[in-house]
Amino acid sequence: MSTVVVVGSSVAGVRTVQALRSEGFTGRVVLVGAEPELPYDKPPLSKQFLAGAWDTDRIRLLTAERAAELDVELRLGSAAERLDVAGRQVHLADGSVLGFDAVVLATGAAARPSPWPVESGVHVVRSLTDARALRAGLDHEGPVVVVGGGFIGAEVAATASALGRAVTVVDPLPSPIGRVVGAELGEHFTGLHHRHGVVTRFGTGVESVTGVAGDLAVALTDGTTLPAATVVVGIGATPNDGWLATSGLLVENGVTCDEHCRAVDAPDVLVVGDLARWYHPGHGEHLRVEHWTNAVDSAVVAAHNIAHPDDLRTHAPVEYVWSDQYDWRIQIVGRPARAARHELVGSLTGDAARAAAVYTDDEGRLLGAVTVNWPKALVLCRRLLGAGATAADALAQLAALPAARVAA
Amino acid sequence: MPRLTADHEACQGYGNCITGAPDVYDIDDDGVVVLLTQEIPEGDRARVEEAARSCPVDALRVED
Numbered sequence: 001m002s003t004v005v006v007v008g009s010s011v012a013g014v015r016t017v018q019a020l021r022s023e024g025f026t027g028r029v030v031l032v033g034a035e036p037e038l039p040y041d042k043p044p045l046s047k048q049f050l051a052g053a054w055d056t057d058r059i060r061l062l063t064a065e066r067a068a069e070l071d072v073e074l075r076l077g078s079a080a081e082r083l084d085v086a087g088r089q090v091h092l093a094d095g096s097v098l099g100f101d102a103v104v105l106a107t108g109a110a111a112r113p114s115p116w117p118v119e120s121g122v123h124v125v126r127s128l129t130d131a132r133a134l135r136a137g138l139d140h141e142g143p144v145v146v147v148g149g150g151f152i153g154a155e156v157a158a159t160a161s162a163l164g165r166a167v168t169v170v171d172p173l174p175s176p177i178g179r180v181v182g183a184e185l186g187e188h189f190t191g192l193h194h195r196h197g198v199v200t201r202f203g204t205g206v207e208s209v210t211g212v213a214g215d216l217a218v219a220l221t222d223g224t225t226l227p228a229a230t231v232v233v234g235i236g237a238t239p240n241d242g243w244l245a246t247s248g249l250l251v252e253n254g255v256t257c258d259e260h261c262r263a264v265d266a267p268d269v270l271v272v273g274d275l276a277r278w279y280h281p282g283h284g285e286h287l288r289v290e291h292w293t294n295a296v297d298s299a300v301v302a303a304h305n306i307a308h309p310d311d312l313r314t315h316a317p318v319e320y321v322w323s324d325q326y327d328w329r330i331q332i333v334g335r336p337a338r339a340a341r342h343e344l345v346g347s348l349t350g351d352a353a354r355a356a357a358v359y360t361d362d363e364g365r366l367l368g369a370v371t372v373n374w375p376k377a378l379v380l381c382r383r384l385l386g387a388g389a390t391a392a393d394a395l396a397q398l399a400a401l402p403a404a405r406v407a408a
Numbered sequence: 409m410p411r412l413t414a415d416h417e418a419c420q421g422y423g424n425c426i427t428g429a430p431d432v433y434d435i436d437d438d439g440v441v442v443l444l445t446q447e448i449p450e451g452d453r454a455r456v457e458e459a460a461r462s463c464p465v466d467a468l469r470v471e472d
Contacts, residue, residue: 018461022454043464292464293424300458322422322464329421375421375439382427402437 002027004306005090005098007080008106008240009033011041012273012295014061016104017072019303029072030098031062032090034107036077037128038062043292045131046155047324051162052135056128080107083247085266102268102306105244105255106299109237109274109290114147114209121213122231125152134232137213138163142229145169145218147206149176151323153234154189157198158326160232167198168226170218172205181336181370185357188348189325196326201226237290239275253277254288259314261302270302282316291321318385319368328353331378334368334385335359343391345398348372356381356398360391369394376401409447411471412456416440418467425468428459433468441467 004020006013009031017031033039039061048054067074075092082091083103090098111124123134134156138144144160146153149171161167173179178186193200205221209231218226239254250256250264254277261278263269271278273295277288294317301315323330336342339359346355356377359368366389369381377398384394412432421439425432432452434442448456453470460468 015461019458022457024454041464293462296424296462318427320424320427331423375423376435376437378421379423379426379435382423383430386427 002101003030003099004028004102004104005030005032005100006104006106007032007083007090008104008108008273008275009035009039009062009074009076010106010108010273010295011039011061011292012108012275012299013104013106014039015296015299016106016272016303017062017067017070019300020307021070021072023304023307025303025307027101029070030100031067031072031074031076032078032080032092032098033074033076034079034093035127035129038064038074038076040128042126045128046125046152047159049128049131050125050135050138050156050159059128079243081243083244083249083269085247085249085269088268100268102270104299104302104306105263105269105271105275106273106295107240107243107275108295109239111234112236112238114231114233116206116209118209118216119212121211121216121229122209122233124233125156126237134230137230138165140214140229141165142214143168143227144230144232145216145226145228146232146234147171147209147218148234148236149173149200149202150179150234150236151177151321153232154193154325155323156232156234157193158196158324160230161196161198161326165230168201169193169198170201170204170206170220170226172203172221174203176202179337180332181357182339182342182359185342185348185370191349192326192328237274239277239288241275256286259316260305260312261298261315262305270306272298272302278315280316281314289319291319293317293320318382320382327351328372329375331371331375332368333370333378333382334366336368336370339367342370343395345377345395346372346374358391358394358398364390364392366391366394409449410453410456411447412443412445412460413469413471414441414443415467418465419463420465420467422464424462424464425459428462429456432456433459 078094111126143166175186177189207219257278336359371378
């Protein structure tokens, strides 16, 4: 009987084992996870779970019962420590060894740790343990300082603010989300914080963090100091590829793969989610993408390619990510950061913001879109990006949507 | 034939299902999922199950 071992029990790993069964794979499937927790979903950790609106049951990706129904063996609580590609074995921290015919690597990425070591009160948000600790930290009524104004930082700021905390977001960039959406839209994202009473100190770095939980001081590069009961650090993530250092795989900021999610020179090793640096044939380059949807989509491609090796599928998605901040549902599709300019349909000001920004290059090609509170526009732009449409097509079709007339 | 269900209250308009199975799922002007069919042929099950599992809020089911 053929065995597939899936290493990593977050969304990429869980969706891989589910898709293996959907694709008709009938052999043995083992799901390995470092954490003893049953698999859980991460996007709610900075939002609904942190706010206390959702409990752990609500964010489970897989229960023991569902795993049994799928005939998936769970090996949770013991990290994979070493991959022997030639010997087709995964060595776990508890000393056990799992043989495989194919292995799927899905160990994801870890939060970049806080560079300021203190005894307590400084948090990252990546795992359920992290989120539980931060949730307890937010019970302190004192101010919260969020270091990092990207998506995670902005979501945590919104959640902490909604819990009644005074929040300041610090980032060395003048417009942190401007990196993704351009400076002009970035200003609207900064304004979103201000409209909800959150202070921003953008263009300012952090010099040091000192103190203990409930009584911290965040010294900034402009010489000022912010008092904080709780500090949250959201400064990016790095792939969990250290355990593969002796594997012989090509590891360079993730594991290098072909367009079929197979590791270079090791076709029985497939890599999915944040860990994969795969060749995107549509873009003609290798990419590593830390988005939930990419984890899910790559899992399906990898599972299909294991179950149907004579009908290899290519992983060539249109990038897609969402972020929920305050009263904005933000959806980003394609590659706005690569665009020359954009055009806005609708309005991003006030309490009833609803808009789509359409991004284009000098040739008029549609490169991406950012929508706020307008899912229908997002779906339209995502479809047009997949079809290789022009920005003019997108603008014309957006103008014809009923909601565009309401927003205008 | 496999039957489709959607939790319209849970749906948040993330739109992943439509990319995976545009013949089965759509979205209305308010950003809520629309089922274009109630049942699918057995041969479409894998693809539609995978599209349903791309929902970030688990609003979609494929049932026997």
